[in-house]
Amino acid sequence: MGIVVVEICDSNLLLSIPNIEHLIESEYPEVAVLINDCLNFCGLCRLKPYAMVNNKRIHGKTPEETLAKIRQAIEEELAVYE
Template sequence: MDTGLGMILIEICDYNLLTSEHLEKIARHPEVAVMSYDCLNICGMCSLRPFAIVNGQRIFAETVEDCLVKIERKVEEELKNLA
């Protein structure tokens, strides 16, 4: 997966329901970097629902698909802010 230049950082936990493979499409943007950590110290959230931290903001949803939609929206918003 191309991790881009890192202007927009998506962070996920290794135990998350959302994986880096789910984020491959979003990570194709050259401005997006995906970092996977053993733990993000948001105790228990990784086992409850899919989530990611996008530029410091927690994004979560009931399903992986809904979470991906929300992450994509946030990335698009961040990309507009970079322009």
């Protein structure tokens, strides 16, 4: 398990990016990506792409913008351990 956890709902628009979990984990070995059935933000996953990074909600207008914000949030989380 990584020191940074990224959680994605399996109904989320973010999953339109192919193999997003492997993409993030290959860039950041310290990160664990979990695809969950539901993150209990009812309906949000259908409205806009989002993920939880160490229990902080990260979202954007497009999957690509959200992925960029996820990377930024990961960098901020990892900076604590440097």
